[in-house]
């Protein structure tokens with residue numbers, strides 16, 4: 001008698017892992033003329049990101065990472081380590097000196113012929129530290145601030161737009177009785193939620209979070225982080241969060257990169273990097289957080 005053994009569905013695995021939604025490769029950016037000695041005179045061993053020969057600052061040097069759908073990667077580092085420059089580059093404020101930023105369905109955003117404003121509408125969206133400094137209007141209703149982005153992506157069905165905006169604001173913890181209130185009358189934490197709603201109302205491929213909880217009370221921070229976690233999970237964007245606060249990264253991210261003088265000196269899962277840091281700089285960063 002012959003017996004056929006077949007694997008149960010649960011143990012079938014795809015031959016290849018799914019491609020990442022965001023793949024950053026060799027991103028470098030510097031400020032200054034550059035010279036042949038820049039690389040040698042900057043970085044960990046040199047103890048500076050400024051070249052002693054020509055004064056150029058190597059703000060970000062050969063940074064590479066990948067982020068999958070629904071995944072959050074955290075970037076940490078002290079002031080001046082290059083976090084903002086990296087995030088701004090990912091938000092296409094300028095084309096960096098070298099590297100690529102591939103986003104599924106769009107190719108390399110750094111060399112794309114699609115206008116930057118268009119890419120920022122559909123492919124890559126940033127949530128800034130402060131909603132009002134990020135360009136949201138304090139005099140405009142919360143719902144109008146959110147609807148503005150939806151309409152800019154081409155949505156012309158106003159009834160649908162209203163329903164979508166209102167549903168999302170409610171999901172992010174803004175009670176319907178406040179949707180028509182001017183944004184300027186909201187607390188800092190609520191303004192951040194409106195900014196998040198604006199970013200997600202037309203889900204971007206890549207979501208960039210720049211110090212999303214700075215200046216908020218600890219209880220408001222925890223609520224906001226829980227919300228970010230829930231919505232990024234649900235919408236499946238690739239998320240990059242930059243924060244001084246190691247706890248923010250520990251809560252949100254499944255992987256963390258440590259930047260020092262613009263270089264990645266350590267990366268891994270938060271439990272590994274933050275609980276058992278290997279690089280002396282990460283050890284210092286973690287120790288200063290505990291002091």
Ligand SMILES: Nc1ncnc2c1ncn2[C@@H]1O[C@H](COP(=O)(O)OP(=O)(O)OP(=O)(O)O)[C@@H](O)[C@H]1O
Nearest residue numbers: 031049057059077078079080081082083084085086
């Ligand atoms: N436009 C610029 N011109 C010259 N140097 C710059 C410019 N922008 C940034 N830098 C330098 O690049 C390095 C990295 O700066 P960046 O702002 O990216 O660091 P950061 O980690 O975000 O710091 P912070 O946490 O204080 O915002 C710093 O030495 C900074 O002085």
